[in-house]
Amino acid sequence: MAATLKDVALAAGVSIKTVSNVINDYEHIRPDTKQRVMDAISDLGYSPNLSARSLRSGRTGVIGLAVPELSLSYFAELADSTIKAAERRGLKVLIEQTGGDRSRELEILSGPRLQMTDGLLFSPLGMSNEDAEYLNVNFPLVLLGERIFGGPTDHVTMSNVESAQAATAHLLSRGRRRIAVIGAHEGEVIGSAGLRLRGYRQALEEAGVPFDPRLLGYTTLWHRSNGATSMREMLASGVEFDAVFGLNDTLALGAMRVMQEAGRRIPEDVAVIGFDDLDEGRYSLPTLSTIDPGRDEIADTAVRVLQERISGSAGDVPPREFEARFQVIERESSAPSP
Amino acid sequence: MAATLKDVALAAGVSIKTVSNVINDYEHIRPDTKQRVMDAISDLGYSPNLSARSLRSGRTGVIGLAVPELSLSYFAELADSTIKAAERRGLKVLIEQTGGDRSRELEILSGPRLQMTDGLLFSPLGMSNEDAEYLNVNFPLVLLGERIFGGPTDHVTMSNVESAQAATAHLLSRGRRRIAVIGAHEGEVIGSAGLRLRGYRQALEEAGVPFDPRLLGYTTLWHRSNGATSMREMLASGVEFDAVFGLNDTLALGAMRVMQEAGRRIPEDVAVIGFDDLDEGRYSLPTLSTIDPGRDEIADTAVRVLQERISGSAGDVPPREFEARFQVIERESSAPSP
DNA sequence: AGGTGATTCTACAACGTTGTAGTATGGGCG
DNA sequence: CGCCCATACTACAACGTTGTAGAATCACCT
Numbered sequence: 001m002a003a004t005l006k007d008v009a010l011a012a013g014v015s016i017k018t019v020s021n022v023i024n025d026y027e028h029i030r031p032d033t034k035q036r037v038m039d040a041i042s043d044l045g046y047s048p049n050l051s052a053r054s055l056r057s058g059r060t061g062v063i064g065l066a067v068p069e070l071s072l073s074y075f076a077e078l079a080d081s082t083i084k085a086a087e088r089r090g091l092k093v094l095i096e097q098t099g100g101d102r103s104r105e106l107e108i109l110s111g112p113r114l115q116m117t118d119g120l121l122f123s124p125l126g127m128s129n130e131d132a133e134y135l136n137v138n139f140p141l142v143l144l145g146e147r148i149f150g151g152p153t154d155h156v157t158m159s160n161v162e163s164a165q166a167a168t169a170h171l172l173s174r175g176r177r178r179i180a181v182i183g184a185h186e187g188e189v190i191g192s193a194g195l196r197l198r199g200y201r202q203a204l205e206e207a208g209v210p211f212d213p214r215l216l217g218y219t220t221l222w223h224r225s226n227g228a229t230s231m232r233e234m235l236a237s238g239v240e241f242d243a244v245f246g247l248n249d250t251l252a253l254g255a256m257r258v259m260q261e262a263g264r265r266i267p268e269d270v271a272v273i274g275f276d277d278l279d280e281g282r283y284s285l286p287t288l289s290t291i292d293p294g295r296d297e298i299a300d301t302a303v304r305v306l307q308e309r310i311s312g313s314a315g316d317v318p319p320r321e322f323e324a325r326f327q328v329i330e331r332e333s334s335a336p337s338p
Numbered sequence: 339m340a341a342t343l344k345d346v347a348l349a350a351g352v353s354i355k356t357v358s359n360v361i362n363d364y365e366h367i368r369p370d371t372k373q374r375v376m377d378a379i380s381d382l383g384y385s386p387n388l389s390a391r392s393l394r395s396g397r398t399g400v401i402g403l404a405v406p407e408l409s410l411s412y413f414a415e416l417a418d419s420t421i422k423a424a425e426r427r428g429l430k431v432l433i434e435q436t437g438g439d440r441s442r443e444l445e446i447l448s449g450p451r452l453q454m455t456d457g458l459l460f461s462p463l464g465m466s467n468e469d470a471e472y473l474n475v476n477f478p479l480v481l482l483g484e485r486i487f488g489g490p491t492d493h494v495t496m497s498n499v500e501s502a503q504a505a506t507a508h509l510l511s512r513g514r515r516r517i518a519v520i521g522a523h524e525g526e527v528i529g530s531a532g533l534r535l536r537g538y539r540q541a542l543e544e545a546g547v548p549f550d551p552r553l554l555g556y557t558t559l560w561h562r563s564n565g566a567t568s569m570r571e572m573l574a575s576g577v578e579f580d581a582v583f584g585l586n587d588t589l590a591l592g593a594m595r596v597m598q599e600a601g602r603r604i605p606e607d608v609a610v611i612g613f614d615d616l617d618e619g620r621y622s623l624p625t626l627s628t629i630d631p632g633r634d635e636i637a638d639t640a641v642r643v644l645q646e647r648i649s650g651s652a653g654d655v656p657p658r659e660f661e662a663r664f665q666v667i668e669r670e671s672s673a674p675s676p
Numbered sequence: 677a678g679g680t681g682a683t684t685c686t687a688c689a690a691c692g693t694t695g696t697a698g699t700a701t702g703g704g705c706g
Numbered sequence: 707c708g709c710c711c712a713t714a715c716t717a718c719a720a721c722g723t724t725g726t727a728g729a730a731t732c733a734c735c736t
Contacts, residue, residue, distance in 0.1 A: 002476075004722055015686045020724060028683050050453040051392040052722035055691050060389065062432065062454065069418060071617065076414030080407060083435055092454070094400065094432050097421055115388040116400065116430070116454075138340075224621035250621075257623045279409065280618060283562035283588075285595045342692055353716045358694060366713050390692035393721050 003044035011040035023048065062092045063306060064117040066108050068100035068125045072223075073250065073278045075123070078144075081299035082121065088300075089307055091118075102126030109134050109141075118310045121302050124148065129190055140309035142302050146192040149321075154309065156302040156322045158293035160192060163326035164199025165206075167245055167273050167291050170328050172207045174271050174336055176243035179204075182217040182230050182255045183247030196247050196275065214239045219251065227254025235262055242270060243334075249274035249281050249290055256284070256333070272333040286332035294324030341382035349378035361386065400430045401644060402455040404446050406438035406463045410561075411588065411616045413461070416482075419637035420459065426638075427645055429456075440464030447472050447479075456648045459640050462486065467528055478647035480640050484530040487659075492647065494640040494660045496631035498530060501664035502537025503544075505583055505611050505629050508666050510545045512609050512674055514581035517542075520555040520568050520593045521585030534585050534613065552577045555593075560585065565592025573600055580608060581672075587612035587619050587628055594622070594671065610671040624670035632662030 009016040014037060021029060022037040040046075054060040065082050067075040083093045094117055098104045105124050119140030124147045127134070132151040135141060143155040171179050181200055188194035197216075204211050214237065217230035227246060231254070234241070244259075246252025252274030256266060264270050266286055274281060274290040281288030301322050308314035347354040352375060359367060360375040378384075392398040403420055405413040421431045432455055436442045443462050457478030462485045465472070470489040473479060481493045509517050519538055526532035535554075542549050552575065555568035565584060569592070572579070582597075584590025590612030594604060602608050604624055611627040612619060619626030639660050646652040 005724095006722080016722090017687080017724080018685060021685085024724080028685085030684065033684080047453065049393070049722050051389050051398060052691090053724080054389040055387070055393050055693085055721090056723045056725085058691080060454070070408065070414045070421070071418040073411065073414070076408045076411070076417075079414075079417075079433070080409040080435065083408070083433060087435075092432055092434075094430055095417070095421060096430075097418065097425075115385065116398070224617065228621060254621050257621050260623050279562065283566060283592050283595050285598050285623060343694095344692080354692090355694080355717080356715060359715085362694080366715080368714065371714080387692050390721090391694080393691090393723085394693045394695085396721080 002049070003046040004049065005046075007044055008037065008040045008046050011044060012036045059118050059310070060116055061090065062094050062117045063303070063310075064094050064096055064120040065123075066096040066098055066105070066120060067123045069097055070095070073280065074248065074276050077278070077295055078123070078299060081296050082303065085296075085299040085303040089303055091303065091307070098125065100125035102131070106131070106134055109137055119306045121306060140306055142306040142309070144298065144302055146190060146195055149190055152319055154305045154320050154322070156298050156305065156324070158298060159323045159326050160195035161199040161202070163291045163293065163328075164196035164245075164247075164275070165203040166199075166326070166328050167275065168200045168203035169207070170289070170330070171243040171245065171271055171273060171334060172203060172209065174243070174267075174334060176271050177209050178212070178215065178241040179209075179243040179245055180215045180217060180234060180239075180241040181245050181247065182219070182227050182234075183222055183251040184216040184218050185220075186218055193247055200245060212239075215241055217255075222248050222251055224250045224254035224257075227251035228258045229254075231255035231258040235259075244270055244272045246272065246274040249276040249278040249288060252288055252290075252333075253280065253284055256286075256288070266333050267335050268337055271335075271337075274333075277329055281331070284333075286335075289331045289334035290329050292327040292329050294326055297324040340387070341384040342387065343384075345382055346375065346378045346384050349382060350375045397456050397648070398454055399428065400432050400455045401641070401648075402432050402434055402458040403461075404434040404436055404443070404458060405461045407435055408433070411618065412586065412614050415616070415633055416461070416637060419634050420641065423634075423637040423641040427641055429641065429645070436463065438463035440469070444469070444472055447475055457644045459644060478644055480644040480647070482636070482640055484528060484533055487528055490657055492643045492658050492660070494636050494643065494662070496636060497661045497664050498533035499537040499540070501629045501631065501666075502534035502583075502585075502613070503541040504537075504664070504666050505613065506538045506541035507545070508627070508668070509581040509583065509609055509611060509672060510541060510547065512581070512605075512672055514609050515547050516550070516553065516579040517547075517581040517583055518553045518555060518572060518577075518579040519583050519585065520557070520565050520572075521560055521589045522554040522556050523558075524556055531585055538583060550577075553579060557589065560589055562588045562592035562595075565589035566596045567592075569593035569596040573597070582608055582610045584610065584612040587614040587616040587626060590626055590628075590671075591618065591622055594624075594626070604671050605673050606675055609673075609675075611666075612671075615667055619669070622671075624673075627669045627672040628667050630665040630667050632664055635662040 005016040005019050008019045019037050022034055070076045086093045105127050121142050123144040127147055129148050132148050135151045135153050141153045143153050184197055185193035217234050219226035219230045252272055266272055274288050277290045277292040281290050343354040343357050346357045357375050360372055408414050424431045443465050459480050461482040465485055467486050470486050473489045473491050479491045481491050522535055523531035555572050557564035557568045584593055590610055604610055613629045615628045615630040619628050
């Protein structure tokens with residue numbers, strides 16, 4: 001069916017290698033030969049067979065992206081940014097969903113599941129720092145996210161501690177002193193929850209505001225429903241608070257919804273800030289203040305670094321850590337109260 | 339680096355074809371031979387080179403999914419469902435973003451951009467029915483969405499007319515008679531907007547409620563901001579309404595936000611229903627009634643049908659149309675008023 | 677004139693896999 | 707015993723591409 005180099009060569013009256021040379025911009029070809037080949041190519045509608053090409057070259061031009069779930073907005077937007085970044089570099093992206101499941105994550109690292117790709121961008125959720133050894137794989141791998149630090153691979157992440165500190169400082173600057181946190185994870189030190197909580201505590205300390213453990217709302221997952229449930233518990237506990245730091249936007253939105261049902265006014269009674277800068281927060285009622293974690297920069301860096309590792313141009317450079325720049329986005333949910 | 343059949347064959351003391359036979363579950367192999375080969379495979383950590391395999395077989399085991407943008411929640415959730423459906427059938431998914439741009443969509447259909455895939459699931463946005471001829475491509479193609487009907491390929495879609503009719507009927511059943519629509523497209527007949535509008539009008543007609551063109555809010559895109567803008571215009575126009583049908587959830591959410599700012603109570607003053615059943619509507623204030631368009635069924639059908647076309651098991655069956663089952667989801671935004 | 681090197685092209689092998697065609701052994705049956 | 711067929715395996719070619727090595731032609735210099 002599809003035309004091959006052989007067909008083109010026959011039509012143009014040259015050898016297949018010459019056709020190949022034309023396609024690959026080899027320099028020493030007579031203009032008229034080149035023209036004849038080009039004509040034959042467009043006549044026959046030839047396009048190279050990428051399987052054959054990758055068999056020969058060992059490269060597929062495809063990278064894998066393993067994320068928990070695309071239905072989580074953060075990862076959908078990350079995938080969007082990643083695909084665009086990959087396209088700018090001539091790469092395609094194959095997406096794998098792990099469901100945030102540790103065993104599935106390990107399987108992806110070990111198994112030949114992600115054949116057909118030159119390398120992997122990996123955003124684990126179920127794995128933790130003790131699993132770092134599993135990242136010692138024999139294919140190019142770039143780690144994303146906050147689950148594992150100091151592993152054996154390049155790592156691209158957002159500035160969790162600093163940006164959470166800035167988010168908290170923002171609420172403090174509004175005169176709030178009793179800042180609840182929604183989305184904490186019991187005993188976590190690293191991981192998004194652990195790091196952001198650390199930033200929270202640093203900001204409190206800097207401002208001389210005492211830390212009150214009763215202000216921590218724990219959740220397992222970071223969906224809207226978890227934010228809602230956690231806020232319900234906090235309200236039931238009777239602890240007082242005048243601000244909420246949702247460790248991500250969906251948590252904050254879920255919590256906001258429950259507070260409003262309970263008659264708390266935002267931002268008058270409670271100022272709220274989230275984290276992630278999801279599009280959604282731009283149209284919630286009230287609009288949600290948040291942290292822009294620099295998703296495009298993360299995606300772009302990750303793809304660039306992975307490509308360096310694939311091409312070998314990074315050489316033997318030891319594992320590197322990259323932190324994207326963040327920004328505090330002020331919206332209605334934390335507007336100054338008169 | 340990576341072990342090949344040859345290495346395994348050498349280690350097991352058999353021919354490479356025997357190793358290949360073991361891998362492909364050929365039946366006439368002595369148990370002990372099989373065992374030796376299996377041992378060698380795991381010793382060497384062999385895994386088949388998929389490029390070579392696809393060169394030989396002409397199949398890659400990868401399908402393409404072309405959608406406008408993953409940052410639009412609907413497509414993120416569609417991609418999620420599609421990847422899961424593909425995985426159940428042993429396929430991987432390569433995602434291409436068109437940005438909803440017609441020329442980019444045509445390019446994907448014509449060019450060899452999506453090499454390395456066995457077929458394509460294509461959800462156009464910029465193309466329209468007149469472009470149907472471009473769907474005459476020489477690779478397996480399954481069309482998704484509402485932009486083109488009666489084209490030369492299999493087509494999987496949601497029941498737009500019927501479900502929009504049901505959504506409208508739902509609002510009518512709540513005693514509402516002045517039902518505004520947000521997201522109409524000027525002069526569109528097919529396309530999500532056109533079809534859903536048709537369902538709307540059918541429901542009105544059936545109920546004997548006159549159609550008032552002033553109740554149509556036009557937008558170009560279907561983002562939150564468009565819903566918000568359109569609602570602002572409608573409020574400014576002074577036209578009266580007691581219900582809103584957002585042609586998708588994000589439009590409805592944007593519109594709700596503006597109405598609430600303007601002091602309209604939902605659902606007391608205005609009942610609202612959206613379309614898509616995004617997770618988001620479950621946690622908005624109030625929670626958003628909507629249409630569940632059967633996304634999982636759409637994805638599953640699309641992947642199944644594409645696989646039939648790829649394998650040729652569908653034979654010469656002419657293009658088929660599939661409509662997924664929908665469901666009206668009642669939430670607070672259209673709760674009965676006392 | 678002869679040598680040198682650039683230019684233009686070709687033949688062949690190889691990437692790792694699987695289909696086809698075949699060889700060798702053994703068992704069952706007349 | 708001789709035949710046939712099932713079993714268990716192997717050798718080779720082919721999928722379509724590109725790297726390597728080299729052949730043929732030409733321009734230019736000594």
